[in-house]
Amino acid sequence: MEGAYIFQCIFFILLAIFSYFTFKHNNKASKIKSKLPPGSLGWPYIGETLKLFSQNPSVFFDSRQQRHGEIFKTHILGYPCVMLASPEAARFVLVTHADLFKPSYPRSKEMLIGPSAIFFHQGDYHSRIRKLVQNSLSLTVIRSLIPAIESIALSTLESWCNGTIISTFQQMKKYTFDVAVLSVFGELDSKYKDRLKYNYHIVDKGYNSFPINLPGNLFRKALLARRRLEGMIHDKLIETREKKWEQINLLNCLLNYKDENGKFLTDDQIVDNIIGVLFAAQDTTASVLTWIIKYLGDHPDILAAVESEHKALYVSSGGTQTSLTWADTRNMPYTQRVILESMRMASIVAFTYREAAVDVEYDGFLIPKGWKVLPLFRNIHHNPEFFPQPKEFDPSRFEGVLKPNTYMPFGNGTHACPGNEVAKLEMLILIYHLVKNFRWELASPKNGVEYAPFLIPEEGLCAKFWKKSDAQGPAPSLHITQS
Numbered sequence: 360m361e362g363a364y365i366f367q368c369i370f371f372i373l374l375a376i377f378s379y380f381t382f383k384h385n386n387k388a389s390k391i392k393s394k395l396p397p398g399s400l401g402w403p404y405i406g407e408t409l410k411l412f413s414q415n416p417s418v419f420f421d422s423r424q425q426r427h428g429e430i431f432k433t434h435i436l437g438y439p440c441v442m443l444a445s446p447e448a449a450r451f452v453l454v455t456h457a458d459l460f461k462p463s464y465p466r467s468k469e470m471l472i473g474p475s476a477i478f479f480h481q482g483d484y485h486s487r488i489r490k491l492v493q494n495s496l497s498l499t500v501i502r503s504l505i506p507a508i509e510s511i512a513l514s515t516l517e518s519w520c521n522g523t524i525i526s527t528f529q530q531m532k533k534y535t536f537d538v539a540v541l542s543v544f545g546e547l548d549s550k551y552k553d554r555l556k557y558n559y560h561i562v563d564k565g566y567n568s569f570p571i572n573l574p575g576n577l578f579r580k581a582l583l584a585r586r587r588l589e590g591m592i593h594d595k596l597i598e599t600r601e602k603k604w605e606q607i608n609l610l611n612c613l614l615n616y617k618d619e620n621g622k623f624l625t626d627d628q629i630v631d632n633i634i635g636v637l638f639a640a641q642d643t644t645a646s647v648l649t650w651i652i653k654y655l656g657d658h659p660d661i662l663a664a665v666e667s668e669h670k671a672l673y674v675s676s677g678g679t680q681t682s683l684t685w686a687d688t689r690n691m692p693y694t695q696r697v698i699l700e701s702m703r704m705a706s707i708v709a710f711t712y713r714e715a716a717v718d719v720e721y722d723g724f725l726i727p728k729g730w731k732v733l734p735l736f737r738n739i740h741h742n743p744e745f746f747p748q749p750k751e752f753d754p755s756r757f758e759g760v761l762k763p764n765t766y767m768p769f770g771n772g773t774h775a776c777p778g779n780e781v782a783k784l785e786m787l788i789l790i791y792h793l794v795k796n797f798r799w800e801l802a803s804p805k806n807g808v809e810y811a812p813f814l815i816p817e818e819g820l821c822a823k824f825w826k827k828s829d830a831q832g833p834a835p836s837l838h839i840t841q842s
């Protein structure tokens with residue numbers, strides 16, 4: 360009898376403990392469930408991936424923002440995601456609580472760029488590399504690059520004037536690659552540069568291909584070209600170590616860095632970061648430049664205002680100015696605003712990715728550990744509350760003061776773009792010479808867009824360019840975008 364009583368007591372105690380933990384667990388689970396942001400996770404495994412790819416991604420994100428508000432969940436490319444379309448939420452993830460989120464990139468991108476590249480890291484290693492990249496792109500350094508950038512801009516523009524129709528984006532890529540090479544290595548001999556270009560081009564093509572390593576496919580070719588690129592940069596490291604250097608560029612900054620224990624960066628760390636910066640610099644800047652050509656073509660009044668700003672600059676120099684000075688580049692406020700507005704309108708980096716490193720609570724919603732978090736720059740840039748009539752191309756909106764954290768073409772916080780000043784400078788220099796000395800017309804004035812991988816005008820904006828001094832002008836059949 361006594362034994363049965365003791366057994367009953369133990370049974371009830373165990374039941375109570377079990378119920379307590381079950382309740383606690385269920386309660387936690389239901390609490391998590393109830394706190395997830397609104398939105399649909401779509402079908403098991405595939406989530407809403409097919410919906411995203413069957414329509415323009417901007418439409419996908421806009422429609423969900425309209426339905427659910429500025430924070431919503433979805434499931435794309437195999438991951439549950441929380442989308443954030445408010446400036447405050449973007450700031451929370453990228454600036455004030457950046458330590459709760461880690462960078463997140465597909466493995467295939469890491470394989471092609473290199474695992475030690477700045478983008479894939481945070482914490483101490485990231486801030487050390489970031490300082491080196493920032494030093495190599497400081498205002499003092501980039502102002503010394505003006506003559507070389509100008510010379511690249513002029514020879515690039517001249518090369519377009521051969522009477523053929525070109526893909527503006529593909530040609531802009533050549534320009535931005537040459538400028539990136541200049542800021543990474545300084546002047547290079549043309550043979551080395553050509554080989555670098557050749558191999559980089561193959562890596563670039565594979566970067567946007569389906570990441571399967573099969574003989575003969577683009578991804579495999581890219582991996583092989585990446586190995587050749589690595590070998591070439593290794594050779595350059597050996598050669599540079601043997602020489603005394605004077606120039607400040609990324610290669611030299613990375614080579615000379617020693618940590619507090621006197622340890623240098625490894626060759627692999629240097630190579631990965633060099634390839635990384637080339638990647639970060641080329642397509643982004645080329646995409647924005649392509650949009651600028653499109654917007655100027657679509658708005659003859661704005662193009663005329665840019666042209667008259669450039670004329671005034673020329674006249675103020677006594678009509679003798681042949682090349683731009685640093686002061687000139689700081690003295691083109693209207694052209695600067697055209698660049699800022701083009702970056703807002705096009706928002707080529709429409710969003711960025713992070714991954715929640717722990718369960719995070721924001722604004723009453725739970726972002727579970729492991730979920731992807733995407734601050735949606737494009738949605739913020741196109742919100743009429745911050746940018747009235749957001750579909751209008753209007754550089755004058757940058758005359759006033761913007762609401763904080765509403766304009767982030769270069770990101771924000773710990774991973775914000777360290778190349779933003781050189782990007783703006785090279786765009787300004789090219790636009791200045793283009794508008795001053797050249798004309799262009801669109802071969803087929805289409806309004807479609809494509810992703811390459813950033814948003815660009817359809818077919819890379821096919822156009823024909825010629826020199827103003829060339830009397831020949833356009834073929835009569837072409838649509839003229841510049842008078």
Ligand code: HEM
Pocket residue numbers: 477478479489492496539542635636639640641643644647707708711712767768769770771773774775776777778779781782
């Ligand atoms: C108009 C052209 C450009 C745009 C729109 C742009 C945009 C961005 C954005 C949005 C980020 C932040 C990504 C994130 O938070 O996940 C970023 C990062 C970065 N950008 Fe740019 N970028 C441009 C040009 C350049 C250039 C010319 C360079 C170098 C010469 C460069 C180097 C980098 C690097 C190294 C990072 C990574 C920074 C880090 O992780 O700390 N970018 N860029």
